[in-house]
Amino acid sequence: MANRPRRRRFSRTLLAALVMASVAVPLSGAARPSAVPAPVPPVLAPIRGAATPAGLAERYAANREGIRAAERTAAEHGDRRRATALRALAAPERQFLAFDGRDGGRTAEVFGDLASAERIAVLVPGSDTNLDTYQRFRAGAVSLHEELREELGERAAVVAWLGYRTPATVGPEVLTPGRAEDAAPRLASFLSGLETLRPKARVSLLCHSYGSVVCGVAASGTPAAAMADVSDIVLYGSPGAGVDGAASLRTKATVWAGRGSGDWIACVPNVSLRLPFADLGLGSNDPVSEEFGARVFAAGEAGHSDYLKPGSVALTNIARIVSGRAPSQTQSEAAEENSRA
Incomplete structure (x- = not known):
């Protein structure tokens, strides 16, 4: 009898795999292997050393040269699509704190003036995000930076942090926390450097889809100091957070969660099962559930890739959180308003 709950959890995990595969195939059809060679990037000083506008400009220039070297390598390899994408990344106005073209790509691109920013949003992407799909990220x-500028002007900056090898939307890795466990120390290290660079800025961590697992693992397993200065952790479009609830996160940050009514991720069961050969599932509680314990904000009709779409409810509320204000509506308020309509 005692094995029945375990069998039920295992069945739910297998169901999750089937559901994710069935709904994700149309979304990942354009994905391609990330096997294009790239040179070893130059060794740069820690981010904390670029605290002045001149220091940041020097770092951006060094990474621009690294991107151009990766472009040449891709062209020599015969991958004109990758070379074209890299050429765009190397444009003079682009600002990269970090770049590594190997193994699908690792980047940290800055939007806005990081040297003077008082509000900083760090975006952590989900599955199938690499140099070939970077444009959508x-x-x-x-769009988030433009939304923030309307209220905060030049006091806001956004960092698009692609600092890990994301799993494929259709594949076994997306059902386990393995990639997130590899990424979590890198994210914690980046946030620590950012805090040293801008110690007085309010930092919000915005975690989409599988990126929620990365953020959850980083906030629950790293030394508490690594997340001490993060003001908000925002989970959206999340299949889970690698933990069973917000109370498991070793952070003083306010934890938020949102899901649009058009997001297929709601069809994925929330499970967590430890097996001899692997850990399956991304957390037993849905981040937008009462049991998880996050503050739930309204995300409107957003589909899985629509949370930062210009003009959307989700974008408005996420920007309000980053700016230090409460969302215009919680999920319960939105549901009550819809019931009256």
Whole structure:
């Protein structure tokens, strides 16, 4: 009898795999292997050493040269699509705190003036995000920065942090916390450097889809100091956070969660099962559930890739959180308003 709950959890995990595969295939059809070679990037000083506008400009220039070297390597390899994408990344106005073209790509692109920013949003992406699909990730960062500028002007900056090898939307890695466990120390180190660079800025961590697992693992397993200065952790479009609830996160940050009514991720069961060969599932409680314990904000009709779409309810509320204000509506208030309509 005692094995029945375990069998039920295992069945739910397998169901999650089938559901994710069935709904994600149309979304990931354009994905391609990330096997294009790239040179070893130059060794740069820690981010904390670029605290002045001149220091940041020097770092941006060094990474621009690294991107151009990766572009040449991609062209020599015969991958004109990757070379074209890298050429765009190397434009003079682009600002990269970090770049590594190997293994699909690792980047940290800045939007706005980081040297003077008082509000900083760090975006952590989900599955199938790499140099070949980077533009869609960047588009969300751009729209968020533009939304923040309307209220805060030049006092806001956004960092698009692609600092890990994301899992494929269709594949076994997306059902386990393994990639998140590899990414979490890198995210914590980046946030620590950012805090040293801008010690008085309010930093919000925005975590989309599988990126929520990265943020959850980083906030629950790293030394508490690594997350001490993060003001808000925002989970959106989340299949789970790698933990069972907000109370498991070793942070003083306010934890928020949102999901649009058009997001297919709601079809994925929330499970967590430890097996001899692997940990399956991304957390037993849905981040937008009462059991998880996050503050739930309204995300409107957002689909899985629409949370930072210009003009959307989700973008408005996420920007309000980053700016230090409460969302215009909580999920319960939005539901009550819809019931009266």
